[in-house]
Amino acid sequence: MKHSTNHSTRHGHGPSGRPIRHGRGPAHRIGRTLALVLPVVLVLSGTLAVTRVDWSGNDSSTSALAASAEDVSRRAPSRAPQDVLRDKLLLELQEKNPGVALTHLQEAVNGRPSLGRHCASIARALGRAAVRAYGPTRAQSFARPVCDTSFATGVAAQHT
Structure with missing residues (x-):
């Protein structure tokens, strides 16, 4: 008498004999993409402070704050x-x-x-x-x- 084994119950293997991959679907790819893209988006969105240096010599101060708190929310002209x-x-x-x-x-x-x-x-x-x-x-x-x-x-x- 021959015993049949059910492939789906073998230690994390599916019916085809290949291992089942848990958590590696579209949600995993989206998460990885966000993890890579989000820091770049934050930097490019203007969250960094910007200073301006006056090289004209007209003013004795070496730098001035170029953006105030309300200007940060507006997009700076290129x-x-x-x-x-x-x-x-x-x-x-x-x-x-x-x-x-x-x-x-x-x-x-x-x-x-x-x-x-x-x-x-x-x-x-x-x-x-x-x-x-x-x-x-x-x-x-x-x-x-x-x-x-x-x-x-x-x-x-x-x-x-």
Whole structure:
């Protein structure tokens, strides 16, 4: 006499002989997706504080709070690429030197030709900032033919 075994009662195996997977269905996939996406959504939704640095030299304070509690709930307008680049290069000029900032300006314009029409104004801003940081003689020593002579023009305009 032959005994038949019921496959469904064998230690977590289904009728086909394969193991039964508990808790690995659509709910598990949704949970994993939320665990990965939720932190990114929170960061991008503007929950971080933002500060603004005044590089113009008109104000002696180094930073001011850019958003108040009521402004945080409103979506901030997106900044133009040339404004982002200018701010990045001005910071780089302060942290390193104008030569590094000018090199990165040239690389940015070469890599993204649409920034070319803003190159002169960015270079002039770098020239003005270089005079404030290094003085007119030392700032002029960093001049190079990036965006024609706009950096030197900015140095001269700030010096006079």
